[in-house]
Amino acid sequence: MRSDREEIPEGFTKEDADKAEIAEAEMLKRRTMQRTSAQAAATDxxxxxxxxxxxxCGAIRVKYDSLGGPNNFLLWPTSNEIRNPDNVGVRQTFTNGPIYWHPSAGAHPVxxxxxxxxxxxxxxxxxxxxxxxxxxxxxxxIGRRQTFQGGTIYWRVNEAYYVTGAIRDKWNQLGPLPAERSFLGYPISDEVVLPGGQGRMNRFExxxxxxSPTTxxxxxxxxxxxxxxxxxxxxSSFGYPIADEVAVQGASSRQQFQNKWIHTPVAHVALGSTGKSLSFGVPFGSQLAASSTSDTVLLQGPGFDLRFKRYTGGAVNMGLTLNSAQAxxxxxxxxGLPPGFSWMNTPTGIIFTAPDGSKLASLSNLLAFDSQGNAVAVNLRLSP
Known part of the structure; x- marks a missing residue:
């Protein structure tokens, strides 16, 4: 017997091996007698x-054989073929996972x-x-993917998540292809149904x-x-995004949401030696013109100019000029303050602190002037 010549894999006995050899021989004989067409060969x-x-058996056997039979990563069968609850597809389990089959999808291990x-x-x-x-x-x-009838599952390093529908289509449009090479990287969540049941979202790296159906x-x-x-x-009061982010003059950017735009100047404040930075956003209901130099960003809106001047050492000064009564x-x-960091108001401005309480950066209070250069009172509200 084969069990007398070869080492029996762990988990099986000599009795198992001898019974399997007899059953294998009987089936090979039956296959030889019945193999009158390719169809017969695919169903025994x-x-x-x-x-x-x-x-x-059948299409699952053809797939199993193409992978190397018991020498592949699945190893040996642990069940016979099982009819799935939909009464259309079938599956069979193996030591390290199943093979699923559907008439319109074929047979594939998962x-x-x-x-x-x-x-x-x-x-x-x-x-x-x-x-x-x-x-x-x-x-x-590095990464891997597997396609399904309703979407694609992506894996990279630690976990696998699926992307589907309009979100997958958008991800594929961001370029360069394949989608995981876009600026968003790999998905790090499954598709999430948002409160209200209408919107959907996926997180990426x-x-x-x-x-949402309207945006x-x-x-x-x-x-x-x-x-x-x-x-x-x-x-929030912004609602859903209704357009992609757009770069504007001076390396600033903006993005339109349902109710407002968010405009981001390039005057970031480095938070000490942490490698993190504070980012600024200016929400307005209408577009702002943007321009910049090496150390200053200018945002021009209806009746005002808002300047951000960056200084060595992690400080930014905000200056405001009001040009008309429309301002x-x-x-x-x-x-955009990283988790764990905080800010506080002082008589001379705003101080940003690290999780351990140490001072990392500062932002001076808003300096506001009218078109004639006279100082004016303007209320500055900060939303961390």
Whole structure:
């Protein structure tokens, strides 16, 4: 017997191996007699030594054989073929994962992190449906992906998450292809249903994509995401993004939301030696013109000019000139302050502190003048 010549794999006995050899021989004989067409060859069953209790049949067997049979990562079968709850597809379990088959999707294994992501989203009965590919190594030779009827699961290093629908389409449009090479990077969350049940979002390594049926899908990242998140995301007075971020003159940027724009000057305040920085956002209901020099950013709005001047050592001075009666009497700044950092008002300005309480940077109080150069009172409100 084969068990007398070869080492029996761990978990099997000599009795198992001998029974499997007999069953394997019987099935090989039956296959030889019945193999009159390619169709017959694709539908008969096989036993794989030293497992004798379970047979692998049909399209699942063809896939299993193409992977190397028991010599592949799945190892041996641990069940016979099982009909899925939809009464259309079938599956079969193996030591390290299952193979699923559906008439319009084919037969594909789903294992490890991909299986975990698929499982938490309802297996084939959930949004993703059946697998339509095996695992695919991404061009970066680090990440992997697997496609399903309703979306794609991506894995990189630690965990796997799915992207689907309009959010996946938008991610693919950001370029360069493939999508994980875009500025957003890999997904780090599954698609999330937002409060109210209408909107959806996915988190990525470097930002988010938000979608709603009335606004479409748009990415939000960097300082604008910092400010929008601190305002309360789509539940804030800004609402959902209705356009992508746009670069404007002077290396500033802006993004339009349902109710306001967020304008981000490039005057960031370095927070000591932490490698983190404070970013500024100016929310207005209309567009602002932007320009900058090496140390100053100028935002021009209806009846006012707002300047940010950057100094060595992590300080920024804000200066305001009111040009007409149209200028607002109150200005609100959105601050992109990293978690754990804090700010406080002092008689001379605003001090930013590290989690340990040490001073890291400062922002002087708003200096406001009218068009004739006279100092005027303006209320500055900060939203961290």
């Amino acid at each position: 069953c096989m036993t794989y030594w030293p497992e004798w209790r379970y047979q692998v 294992v490890n992190h991909f299986f975990a992501a698929w499982q938490r989203n309802g297996w084939e009965g959930g949004k993703l449906g059946y697998p339509t590919s095996d695992e695919i190594v991404n061009p970066d030779n 470097n930002g988010v994509i938000y979608w 479409g899908a748009h990415p939000v990242s960097g300082p604008i995401l910092d400010q929008w998140s601190r305002a309360g995301y789509e539940g 607002p009497s109150e200005f609100r700044m959105l601050l």
